[in-house]
Amino acid sequence: MPIHLLPDHLINQIAAGEVVERPASVLKEVLENAMDAGATxxxxxxxxxxxxxxxVADDGCGIPRDELPLALERHATSKIASLDDLEHVGTMGFRxxxxxxxxAVSRxxxxxxxxxxxxxxxxxxxxRELAPAALNHGSVVDVADLYFNTPARRKFLKSEGTEFxxxxxxxxxxxxxxxxxxxxxxxxxxxxxxxxxxxxEARVRALLGDxxxxxxxxxxAESGLIRLSGYASLPAYSRSSRDAQFFYVNGRFVRDKLVTHxxxxxxxxxxxxxxxxxxxxxxxxxxxGVDVNVHPAKIEVRFRDSRAIHQFVYHALKRVLAVSGAGSSESLGVRNEAEPAGLPSTGSTAYSTPYAPPAALPPLQGRLAMEPASRAYFEFAASARPDAPAFSGAAVSNTFGPRPSPAGNESVNAYALPASDLAPPLGYxxxxxxxxxxxxxxxxxxxxVDMHAAHERILYERLKTLLDGTPGVQRLLIPAVFGVGTKDxxxxxxxxxxxxxxxFEIAPAGPQELAVRSVPALLATAPVSELVRALLAELRDYPSTDVITARRNELLATMACHGAVRANRSLTIPEMNALLREMEATERADQCNHGRPTWTALTMTDLDRLFLRGR
Structure with a gap:
């Protein structure tokens, strides 16, 4: 077949294969044109x-009569006129x-x-004939019978519900x-x-919900000429799919691998x-700083300084997510003056004075052991505020005293709360x-509070900090010896x-045995054999030291999970208060290492509503 020029109509239908993938593609282009026209x-x-x-009907500026025929021609636009315009394009459409x-593929x-x-x-x-019409202002674009002249393309469309x-x-x-x-x-x-x-905020609430x-x-977040704003969910709201992820660059919705990473x-x-x-x-x-002329559908972009954008987005989000609601009054219905307004709250009652957790607490060891030394620590941590009332965590003498456990259930132990006009965010x-x-x-x-999840986060954050320096080591008086498989x-x-x-100091003790002579001090009371077996199982999945270094945090998360206080472990009141204070002083204490929430709050308003008080 000799070389020849394609007819314009066929050229347009080929272009439609790139631009008009389905009805949603049409809607996107026409909606963006309405935005560019200044519609309200x-x-x-x-x-x-x-x-x-x-x-699609809009109240934008409209198109002059003489330009209407041009609007349907290829490569005809009012939005750019030169390469400089293309490099600084601020409109949604421009091609x-x-x-x-x-x-070319519809009526x-x-x-x-x-x-x-x-x-x-x-x-x-x-x-293409012009005729007078009745319209007060703006434009109406009517697209009927999509792919009526290309039936093969129409067969690829899904059901009506899917396309909608x-x-x-x-x-x-x-x-x-x-x-x-x-x-x-x-x-x-x-x-x-x-x-x-x-x-x-109102628009986000209307489309994504309360x-x-x-x-x-x-x-x-802002740095020079770059600014990031919006809302990012806590892990408790995580989804099984990416259906609630919306990222915009200069008002344009994009899917960018760099930003997603x-x-x-x-x-x-x-x-x-x-x-x-x-x-x-x-x-x-x-x-x-961004090239939007990358993809026909304009859903991909290319940043001129991709590394700077990656680091800016990463650090801006990491700082926001690192702020623990347990350590700030914001998430309990209180906002410190230094914090930005507009943060969502889970409560409706405010404190009169924000609470600041102690600047430094002794390390929370192992599984909250019950030895006298640990007990002394917990009693100290429970009352570490200089202005706190005396509170040792023992049963406080009052009219009721300790509440007896229900028959057959020794794990419910309640004590009276000391009066205070300045309670910390997580209370007593x-x-x-x-x-x-x-x-x-x-x-x-x-x-x-889920005590295991909370302690797991505390240990994890401490392990990360210690591993960046020289971790404290606890030598075992009697080495822990246990059997393992060949792979371990x-x-x-x-x-x-x-x-x-x-x-860890680990050495062979036999053909199929390992002896552990020391462990990280933070995990001194953890079950040694269980912890080491889990850690070795993780290491087997990583083929090289470089990969291990890159995935260090996952290893630490495993260590923290096995070192955290376990369910069905009875804690004293001082131990529980010590854990609450540590949560307030720990970043990201709102979630455990697996993204589950560590605590939740029920305000008096919530409780009154639950019990129909005031009705």
Missing amino acids: AVEVQLEQGGVRRIR GEALAAIA MSITSRFDTEPHAWRIDADP AHCDDVFRRVALARPDVALQLSHNGRVSHRLPSGTK DFLAAARLVE AIREAYADILHGSRHPAYVLFLELDPY AIAQLHGVYILAQNEAGLIL MASAEEHDELLERMG
């Missing part, structure tokens, strides 16, 4: 998932391909009224980016979203496994429930230097 209100009507019809591609019409013209005009894609779901995703992405624009979406005559213009905002941290790394310490964080984040930077322990949960009272109400023996020999740096 947009109404979207869909039929049969957008396959039968997509109608000038979308309308021509859509017109399309545009009705528009330019501000200075006496009435509106309408143009059909085929035939994709359109709904596009609508939500645009709506989250533009809370200043009122938007409405209807499908087959039924309204799905009616969103008035308002604040960013649960997301209640479990999210406000993100506000930075966010995932920021969550690495608090979200493990197959769970995914939820977030709505907006990155703003000089348009010259009053009971232990079934050897698993700590019940504490603060000025807002009731605090419930080989793993212990292969990684002996790494284990020594972590604080």
